[in-house]
Amino acid sequence: MWFAVKRLALGLILIAGAAAVLLATDVRRREPGGLPRIAIFQHASVPVLDDGVRGMIDGLAANGYRKGETADITLYNAQGEAATANTIAHDITDGRFDLVITSSTLSLQAVANANKSGRTIHVFGIVADPYAAGVGLDPANPLGHPRHLVGQGILFPVSEVFGMARQMLPSLKTVGVAWDPAQANSRRFVEDARAACTKLGIELLEAQVESTAGVREAIESVISRGAQAIWIGGDITVSNAIETVITACRQAKIPVFSMLPGNPNRGTLFDIGFDYYQAGSLCGELAAQILKGKDPATIPIRDTKDLVDRFLLVNKKALIGLKDPWRIPDELLRTANIVVDEEGVPRETGEDKSTKR
Helix, strand or coil, rough: CCHHHHHHHHHHHHHHHHHHHHHHHHHHHCCCCCEEEEEEECCCCHHHHHHHHHHHHHHHHCCCEECCEEEEEEECCCCCCCCCCCCHHHHCCCCCCEEEEEEEHHHHHHHHHHHCCCCCCCEEEEEECHHHCCCCCCCCCCCCCCEEEEEEEEECCCCHHHHHHHHHCCCCCEEEECCCCCCHHHHHHHHHHHHHHHHHHCCEEEECCHHHHHHHHHHHHHCCCCCCCCEECCCCHHCHHHHHHHHHHHHHHCCEEEEECCCCCCCCCCCEEEEEEHHHHHHHHHHHHCCCCCCCHCCCEEEEECCCEEEEEEEHHHCCCCCCCCCCCCHHHHHHEECCCCCCCCEEECCCCCEEE
8 A cells, every 4th residue: 555655656746847847848938038949940051042041030130039139049951961951850849949940842841740740830931832842731722731830932933934045045945954853842843844845845854863963964964965055943952063063064065044043153144033032031020920929820821922022143254155156135134133244243233132132
């Protein structure tokens, strides 16, 4: 009898201790004056995602959550490694953070998979097509999403990219692309590119890659099949090896164009997309609304393409030495945000939409 009583007492003590620890944790998270804890997670260091994260931080700050002052914000970067991304995703969804923001489809997927129980509120941004990510979103209903998961997509029209390339080379017939089929974003962009090329009478020469190490071989394979140019969509694997792509294309005397604006010095012929700093800022604003008490379940998933400026960079220096007669029409020069001259000097033109990039 006495033994049973002691066992019961020990059990009650352990339960009470566990409850005290949980209560203390909850108090630390909710104590008056305590800073909200926010994690921002990006998959890799590429200009689009870097710009997006800067926008997220500034969007939070503009709405009262300033890093180190009124909010405890921690930045995470998987540096393009899937295993690292999964480790980070599990770490930041253990309940320590009040809210997690992700930048990129791959980060969205990693965190959504680690956070299926909904322990942490998750806001996503810098995602072309969130419905293609396979994270439980209903494309027929913007409110059809897990109550702890909400965010914003931003899908640039791929047809405009290939239309611009055709303007620069009216005889353009073949374009090569390397892409990673494991990436939902990349699959969507390539599907759109196939449709755009079919309408324009351009043959899209494709090569699939699984890692950045295979990008050079993939690019060389489509060049050997007659690609007159190489297109880079929203593929993180290929973006991480963009210098390799440009080097191979210079040797072949063909240009590279991309949907990844942000770096005027890398040598692409043109980059067109959105101002991803602005897109990130909108995402930070959304996160701030939730931190102030708005229920994520009442917020629809939305595409922000009509709320964000288009961004175009063109590079006159990249025309030098090409085997085909590529040229940049004056109308594109007038509408570009940045023009790189024949000496390689980037200059802002017209209305500056990149002051915070």
